[in-house]
Amino acid sequence: MGTELHAGIDAGKVVVSPYPIKARRGNVRRERTGTLIEVVPRTPSGRGREERVTFAARLALPLLFVSAVLAAAGFNWWLAAGGSVALVAAVWRRQARAAQETVFAMPRDDESRVLWSVPERAAFAGALDASRRVRRTWPALNGMIDPVLADGSLTRALGELADVLARRQELRRLRADLAGVRDADIPGDSPARLAADAARERADAAWREAGHTANRILGSIDAAARAGESFIRERQVAATARHAERTLARVAGVPAIAESGPDLAGRTEAVIAAYRDLAA
Incomplete structure (x- = not known):
């Protein structure tokens, strides 16, 4: 994938491409966030x-x-x-x-990925949602991370995930085809049967490897989102606690407790570690 990533989800597929995605039917709007451009279908007008x-x-x-x-x-x-x-x-x-429901055109290049199967579509849609959560935390993490580097890492992670899910989608079809060989009426020692069994084992191994890789990428994106959100919440709680102590000291004469807000140093390291895992 290139430096930019275009992603669109219509009713039947997910299209991920380094090139602009075109709509074969219906209208779309494009939302750019850094190097990620989401192509969002517009709601049909309903005008008959x-x-x-x-x-x-x-x-x-x-x-x-x-x-x-x-x-x-x-x-x-x-x-x-x-x-x-x-x-x-x-x-x-x-x-x-x-008035038409949006349908994206099929890309004609070899670098684009189209996800048809429901599990792979759901996985990429979940990653895209988690990436939005990650990007929403960046304004509050100013000084902790480099937004340019973080944007590049996140976009690359989504591109790599699309590659893995497309491969897993193909393996899903292949495993389904090979599963039918088990019921074929041929001898167990047939060379064709043995070759099919060996291919099925290799397909299963590749399937498991693709699943592990996809889960790792998904986990990295989700971890970055959760680390940033947790840090922001704790900082808000710390600010609330400091405000409460100042108010109590002024109104009720209760002395303020030094360093009453939670120590966020550990959370800062967690955020930085999450982004390092994302870039790995």
């Missing part, structure tokens, strides 16, 4: 054909009037009429596209 016809008719009437006025003023009437027709057609196409 009758509504679009009505709107087109209402738009065409004033355009026809303007064309007639221009023709009367000496302007070439067919240019005015042609422009009006083109405008109505463009509005019609835009509204028709907005």
Whole structure:
């Protein structure tokens, strides 16, 4: 994967690519956070054909009037009429596209990954959600981490996860095909049967390895999110405790306790360690 990562999720698949993702149907909006660009499907407008016809008719009437006025003023009437027709057609196409559910186009390059199977789609969607949590903690972690390096590490982790999940998806299909050989009516000592059994063992080993790798990446992203969120919560609690002590000292005469807020040094190290694991 390149330095940028584009990710989009529609109703049937997940597309992860170093190149911009195009919509074959429907409309999308693009949300950039650092080197990650999420392509988010827009909600269909729900405007049916009758509504679009009505709107087109209402738009065409004033355009026809303007064309007639221009023709009367000496302007070439067919240019005015042609422009009006083109405008109505463009509005019609835009509204028709907005009414459709978004479907992403299939990428044609070898670097993009498309996840079809439900478990792999769910795993990447979970990682994408965890990455959003990680990025939301960065403003509060200023000075503890380098946002540029952290952004690059997080984007690379998502790209690597997409590669692993795509490989696991292929292995899922292969294992299903090889599982059918067990029920085949051929002798157990057949060379074909033995070759299929050996292939199944290799596929199972690759399946387990891909699962371990995916879980490691998912765990690293989630650990970075939890470490940052925990640090922020503890810092908020520490600020609340200090405010309470100052208020009590002023109102009730209770002396303030030195260093009453929790020691966050350990949590700071935990945050830094989590980001080191993410970059590894």
